[in-house]
Amino acid sequence: MEILVCVKRVPDTAENEIEVKGDGTDIERDDLVYSVNEWDNYAVEEAIQIRDKVGGSVTVVTVGDEESEEVLRREMAMGADNGILLSDDAFENSDGKGVAAILKAEIEKGKYDLILTGAQADDGAGQVGGMLAAMMDLPYASLVNLIDVVDDSTLKIGREIEGGNQEMSEIGLPCVLSIQTGINEPRYVGIRGIRKVASVDIPVHGVADLGLPADAVGETGAKVKRMDYFVPEMGDGAEILEGSTEEIIDKLIEHLKAKGGLK
Amino acid sequence: MSQIFAYILHKGGVADDTALELISAAKKIDADASLIAVVTGSGADLDTVCNDLTASYNEVWKIDNAALAYPNAEVIRKLLVNIIPGGSIILIAHEHFGMDIAPGLSIKMNTSFVSDAMDIEGRDGGAIKIIRQEYSGMASTHVTCDAGDGAVISCRPGSFQPDESKSAGGQLVDKSGDAGDLTANRTFLEVVQAETGDVDITKSDILVSVGRGIEDEENLEIAQELADAMGAVVSCSRPIVDAKWMEKSRQVGTSGQTVKPKVYMAMGISGSFQHLGGIKGSPFIVAVNKNAKAPIFQVADVGIVADILDFMPELTEKIGGM
Ligand SMILES: Cc1cc2nc3c(=O)[nH]c(=O)nc-3n(C[C@H](O)[C@H](O)[C@H](O)COP(=O)(O)OP(=O)(O)OC[C@H]3O[C@@H](n4cnc5c(N)ncnc54)[C@H](O)[C@@H]3O)c2cc1C
Numbered sequence: 001m002e003i004l005v006c007v008k009r010v011p012d013t014a015e016n017e018i019e020v021k022g023d024g025t026d027i028e029r030d031d032l033v034y035s036v037n038e039w040d041n042y043a044v045e046e047a048i049q050i051r052d053k054v055g056g057s058v059t060v061v062t063v064g065d066e067e068s069e070e071v072l073r074r075e076m077a078m079g080a081d082n083g084i085l086l087s088d089d090a091f092e093n094s095d096g097k098g099v100a101a102i103l104k105a106e107i108e109k110g111k112y113d114l115i116l117t118g119a120q121a122d123d124g125a126g127q128v129g130g131m132l133a134a135m136m137d138l139p140y141a142s143l144v145n146l147i148d149v150v151d152d153s154t155l156k157i158g159r160e161i162e163g164g165n166q167e168m169s170e171i172g173l174p175c176v177l178s179i180q181t182g183i184n185e186p187r188y189v190g191i192r193g194i195r196k197v198a199s200v201d202i203p204v205h206g207v208a209d210l211g212l213p214a215d216a217v218g219e220t221g222a223k224v225k226r227m228d229y230f231v232p233e234m235g236d237g238a239e240i241l242e243g244s245t246e247e248i249i250d251k252l253i254e255h256l257k258a259k260g261g262l263k
Numbered sequence: 264m265s266q267i268f269a270y271i272l273h274k275g276g277v278a279d280d281t282a283l284e285l286i287s288a289a290k291k292i293d294a295d296a297s298l299i300a301v302v303t304g305s306g307a308d309l310d311t312v313c314n315d316l317t318a319s320y321n322e323v324w325k326i327d328n329a330a331l332a333y334p335n336a337e338v339i340r341k342l343l344v345n346i347i348p349g350g351s352i353i354l355i356a357h358e359h360f361g362m363d364i365a366p367g368l369s370i371k372m373n374t375s376f377v378s379d380a381m382d383i384e385g386r387d388g389g390a391i392k393i394i395r396q397e398y399s400g401m402a403s404t405h406v407t408c409d410a411g412d413g414a415v416i417s418c419r420p421g422s423f424q425p426d427e428s429k430s431a432g433g434q435l436v437d438k439s440g441d442a443g444d445l446t447a448n449r450t451f452l453e454v455v456q457a458e459t460g461d462v463d464i465t466k467s468d469i470l471v472s473v474g475r476g477i478e479d480e481e482n483l484e485i486a487q488e489l490a491d492a493m494g495a496v497v498s499c500s501r502p503i504v505d506a507k508w509m510e511k512s513r514q515v516g517t518s519g520q521t522v523k524p525k526v527y528m529a530m531g532i533s534g535s536f537q538h539l540g541g542i543k544g545s546p547f548i549v550a551v552n553k554n555a556k557a558p559i560f561q562v563a564d565v566g567i568v569a570d571i572l573d574f575m576p577e578l579t580e581k582i583g584g585m
Contacts, residue, residue: 013401019556096366122397123397124378124395124398125379127376131367131370134370142362159359163457164512164518165456168452168455169335170449172448172449181505182505223409224407225406226406227407229403231556237566238566252578256493256549261495261526261528261549263469
C-alpha cells in the first residue's frame with residue numbers, strides 16, 4: 001500500500017509556555033522548542049505499521065519553511081521511506097483550504113492508496129484532512145483510532161466518538177483518514193536514527209513545481225485570516241494561593257475541609 | 264431576510280445541548296436572521312426532536328429516512344449540499360461529528376470555514392469576526408472569515424449561552440424528498456461501547472486527576488498516595504491514557520468519562536476544553552500547575568503555582584499527619 005502522511009512542525013505545547021507578543025502579531029517564537037505535531041506522529045507510526053504488514057511505502061509530506069525539513073527527517077528516522085517538503089514564500093499565511101490545495105497538488109503527482117493526517121495540529125482547527133478529501137472526492141473519516149486492512153480496496157476503521165465509545169465502519173480505498181492520539185504507541189526515535197537519514201535527499205516543491213495558481217494559496221487566496229493574538233481576560237479566575245509551601249498547604253487544607261475534599 | 268442554518272445533533276429523541284447554543288451563535292452573526300434547524304434521522308425520535316425545536320427555530324427542516332438512523336457524516340454531507348442553498352451560513356457543533364463533516368462540507372458548498380469558534384463578534388458586511396484559540400488554549404485569536412459566498416462555522420460546545428427563550432413559533436418543513444442519494448463509500452457497522460474498568464471514577468466525590476505534568480509512569484504512585492490520604496480516586500487526562508499508563512476508564516473528558524465530583528484536583532493538567540467538557544456539576548476545582556498562565560487557572564477555584572512532583576508529597580504528608 002502506498003501511504004502518504006501529512007505532518008506539521010509545531011511549537012511543542014508540552015515543552016513551552018506559549019506567550020503572546022506584546023503587539024499581538026504573533027506568539028513569542030524565541031527559544032520555542034518545536035517538534036512534530038503530536039497527532040501526526042501517531043499517523044506516521046500507523047502508516048509504518050500498515051506498511052510493515054502489507055508492504056508498500058510511507059511518504060511524509062509537510063507544507064512549511066526550510067526548518068520543517070527537520071520533522072520530515074525525524075519521521076523518516078522512525079521508518080518513513082520518503083519525505084517531501086512543500087515550501088514557497090507564496091504559501092505563507094495560507095488558510096486551511098490553501099494548505100489542503102497545496103497538498104492536493106502534490107498528491108496528484110503521485111499515486112497513493114491511503115492518505116493520513118493528524119486529527120488536528122497547533123491551531124486546533126482539524127480541517128486539512130477533511131478539506132483535502134472533499135477536494136479530491138475521496139471518502140474521509142476523522143478521529144480514527146483503529147485501522148484494519150480488509151483487502152486491497154477496503155479498510156475497517158474505528159472512530160473515536162463520545163464517552164470513549166468507538167464507531168466502526170468500512171471505508172473504500174483510496175481514502176483520507178485523520179488520526180487520533182492513542183491509536184498506537186509511536187516508537188522512540190534516537191539520535192542514531194536521525195543521523196542515519198541526515199543526508200537523505202528531500203525534494204522541495206514550490207508553486208511552480210506544483211502548477212498551482214499563486215492566488216489560490218497564501219495570503220491572497222485566504223478567505224479566513226488571523227487578525228491578532230491576544231490573552232483573554234482572566235475573568236474571575238482562580239484564587240492563587242501564595243506564601244511558603246507550608247502556608248499554601250494550610251490554606252488549601254482549610255478549603256478542602258470546607259468543600260468536603262477530605263474524608 | 265438572511266438565513267442561518269444549524270445542523271442539529273440529537274439522540275434518543277432529545278436534541279443535544281448545542282442545539283440551543285447554536286441559536287446564540289447565529290444571533291451574534293445576525294440578530295435578525297431567520298434561523299433554520301436541519302435535522303436528519305428516522306422515525307418517532309426524529310419527530311419528537313423536530314417538534315421540540317419549532318419552539319426555538321423559525322423553521323425546522325426534517326429529513327427522515329431509515330438510512331439516516333445512524334448519522335454517517337459522509338452521507339449527511341452530501342445531503343446537506345443537496346438541500347441547503349449555496350452561499351448560506353451553516354453552523355454545527357465542534358465535536359466528533361462536526362469534526363467529521365464540517366471541513367469537507369465547506370469545500371463542497373464552496374464557502375469559507377472556521378472551526379472551533381468560541382465567540383462571534385458580529386458581521387461587518389461580508390466578513391464575520393470570530394474568536395478562537397490556538398496552542399491548546401494558551402493563545403486566543405481574532406479571525407475574520409469572508410462569508411461573501413457563505414461560511415461553515417463549527418462552534419465549541421458550551422461556549423455559547425443556550426437560547427432558552429423558546430419564542431420562535433417555528434414551522435416544520437419536511438425536506439425528506441430532497442435528500443438525494445444516501446449512499447457513501449464509508450459504511451457504518453456498529454458502535455463498540457467503551458470498556459468499564461476496575462474503578463468507576465464517576466462515583467467518586469473526590470478526584471485526584473493527573474495530566475501530562477506527572478511526567479513519568481512511576482510518578483503515578485505519588486498521586487495515588489495523595490488520593491489515599493484524601494479518600495479520593497485517581498483519574499487522569501487523555502495523554503496519560505494514550506501513553507497506556509492508566510486505563511481508558513480513568514480518563515476525564517469528552518472522549519472519556521463525565522464526572523461530577525465535589526472536589527476535583529487537577530494536577531499538571533492544562534485545562535483543554537475537551538478535558539473540562541467531562542467535568543460537570545460545578546465541583547470545587549483545585550489546580551496545581553507550574554505554569555502560572557495555564558488555562559486551567561481560568562476555571563479553577565483555587566490555584567497553586569508549583570511543581571506537582573514536589574507539591575503532592577508535601578500535601579500527602581500534611582494530611583496524613585492530621
Ligand atoms: C476529539 C478530541 C477529544 C479529546 N478528548 C479528551 C478527553 O476526553 N480528555 C482529555 O483530557 N483530553 C482530551 N483531548 C485532548 C486535549 O485536547 C488535550 O490535549 C489534553 O487534555 C491535554 O492533557 P494535559 O492537560 O494533561 O496535557 P498538557 O496540555 O500537555 O498540559 C500539561 C500541563 O502540566 C503542566 N506541568 C508540566 N509539568 C508539570 C509539573 N511537574 N508540575 C506541575 N505542572 C506541570 C504544564 O504547565 C501544562 O499546563 C481530546 C482531543 C481531541 C482532539
